Amino acid sequence: MADTPRPEADENWWRGAVIYQVYPRSFADSNGDGTGDLAGVRARLPYLAELGVDALWFNPWYPSPMADGGYDVADYRDIDPVFGTLAEAEKLISEALALGIRTIIDIVPNHISAAHPWFREALAAGPGSPARDRFWFRPGRGENGELPPNNWPSQFGGPAWTRTTDPDGTPGDWFLNLFDSEQPDLNWNHPDVRAEHEDILRFWFDRGAGGVRIDSAAMVTKDPELPDLSADPGVPHPYIDRDDLHDIYRGWRRIADAYDNTRILVGEVWLPDAVRFAHYLRPDEMHTAFNFDFLACPWAPEQLRTSIDTTLAAHKPVGAPATWVLCNHDVTRTVTRYGRADTGFDFATKAFGIPTDLELGTCRARAAALLTLALPGSVYLYQGEELGLPEVEDIPAAKLQDPMYLRSGGTDPGRDGCRVPLPWSGDAPPFGFSPEGSAEAWLPQPADWAGRTAEIQSADPASMLSLYRAGLRIRSAEGGLGDGPMTWLPSAPEVLAFSRDGDFVCVVNLGAAPAELPAHTELLLTSGPLADDGRVPSDTAVWLRQ
The missing domain is CATH 2.60.40.1180 (Golgi alpha-mannosidase II)
Known part of the structure; x- marks a missing residue:
């Protein structure tokens, strides 16, 4: 593969790319500590090249306490030691590019880790300090400030506010956290916050990253008055899809466009309004955004046709390509979802013990793979989908780590079931994910995955892996596929x-x-x-x- 042409010159590569999502903790473990790492990914680059993908999107690989799987970032300019080093990330970006594969990194602008120096400084500085202006600190309501400042809910359950303790031990102000309490929200009205993220973009683009995926991209700015959520649909939402977001992303686009080779912005934008969704894809904003309408769509002809038509119609006025995705690190795996009576996806309906016909789900997932690969635009493929892995629904409670499960008191199964480490080879755990004799994987693998390993499927022309390889090979060779x-x-x-x-x-x-x-x-x-x-x-x- 040494003479594979480097792909920098193709400025429109993103319009029809197949992008493989790497969840680093669960891809491949090289050192035997039970957690995937960058050396593991580097060793598996030939597998990804043979699969036929154009780019890799990495979930956060930065230093983090891992309160939310790395989406609680403590330092954007380094790599968490469990994954490797910054030098190793630079090698990975370069080695992948030599195989014709670009790298997209994850940026989390809504919040940082409570372990980040900014937040530690804010807590130490106390109420009313300038250091707290980078966040949303407010006194509580009620006679003694014992109630949260407003009624906003956390995405993970419970209130979106956590109360601090003052240096004298008394209860203090509250801070906003739309996700976990270890993820304080940033105040994007503060110039430090804007300048910091623009510098982070340059840091990674300078190291060869081909783009950034923007987490929770429509939730970043807040109404500075922090009003209660209203049940009146005519009242603007105080923190979702605010108009002031677009100036931020226009600034990011200017940074991306300043580089000689195309660097892309990919938004995680969950919005039901297709017209508002398309605003993020105007020519001076993001290049693409995830198509969650299609991801959540049931396996039904009328709904799928409507989703496809609506998606293409929304993208057409802004000239952006659509994206198609069946699964990611947050949703139930495709073969499981399609094997249920309700084949759509909704966070609100996730539950334990839903009957599933995996044979039926696998049959539908195979058909869905060819459907998505044939549609106009780009495709995202979540690791393990090419192996037909099911959702793991019997992880012991003591092993579950997702805050969605923990904050719900165990009523929400959370997202760990789609994050179980990949099976590469062998007939028993760790299935080649870690070297033999290693520590137990950070999430346990099912013993019945022996028939689903990459090694077994590579030798089986009827396997899911062989289907994906064949589909991607044809897609690459057919000039009419991809964008168009x-x-x-x-x-x-x-x-x-x-x-x-x-x-x-x-x-x-x-x-x-x-x-x-x-x-x-x-x-x-x-x-x-x-x-x-x-x-x-x-x-x-x-x-x-x-």
Whole structure:
């Protein structure tokens, strides 16, 4: 692979890229401590190159107390020792680029860790100090300040406020934390906060990062009056999708555009309003944003068609490509979700003990893989999806670490089930994730994953891994795939059929009865075997050349 052309010159690479999400703690452990690390990723770069991805998105790899899986960042200019060193991150970025793979890092602008020097300084400085102006410190309500300053809820359950203790031991002011109490929210009205994040962007772009993924991108700024949440839909939300966000991202875009080779901004934007969503993708703001409508969509033809049409319509006026994703580190894994009676995703409905048909879910996940890879725009692939890994739902309670589980008192299963370390080889844990004889993985792997390892699937032409490899190989070779137009073709209501740039056709049968294939000259790939009469079985996708 040494003579693989370096990809910097392709300024529009992001418009049709396949981006693989690496959750570092769970990808590959090189030193045997039970936690994935950068050396593990570097050793597996040939696997990622063979898979055929264009970029890697890394969840936070910075120094962190890990109160929220690294999204509580203590230092943006270094690497947590459990993952490696800054020098190793620089090597990883360079080595991946030599294989034609760019690196996207995670930025968390809404909050930092309570262990960050800024917040430690703010606590030590006391009420009314300038150091506290970088955050949202406020006195409480009630006779003795015993009530939170407003009614905002934490995303992880409970109030979004934590009370401090003054140096004399008495209860003090409260600070805002829309997530965990170890993640104090930053005040983006403060010039230090803006300047710091702009410098962080330059720090990583200077080291070769091809882009940044912006966590909770629509929640960063707050109404400075901190009003209560209102039930009146006509009252603007005090901290979601505020208009002043766009000036921040325009400033970030100017920084990205100042580099010779394209550096992209990717937003995590959860918004139900497609028009408001598209505002973040104007030509002088973000390049792309995650398409959560499609991710959460049920496995149903009407809803999928509507989601695809709505997504493409929202992106068209701003000239941005759509993104397609089935799963990530926050949501139930695809083969599990698609094997349930309710195949959509909603944080509010996550629960323990939901009946799941994994065989059905896997069949649908295979079809969904070909559907997403054929749609216009870019695709995000969460690690382990290419292995068809299910959600792990029997992790012992004592091993669970997600604050969503902990803060709910155990009623919310949390997100640990989709974060279990990958199985690479062998017939028993740690399945090649760690060297033999290593410490137990930070989350336990199921013993029945022996048949799902990358090693086993590499040798099986019918495996999920082989399907993804074949799909990505065809996608790369077909000039009409990736970014570009699509056209719906006439089909039965339960069938999705569309063409891409001429003679490439994708057909997905979501109905109960087999479906007829349109006229074609070549069968390129199927997610499962066709019926004996050549028709498309239920929950099967087919790629054709007309």
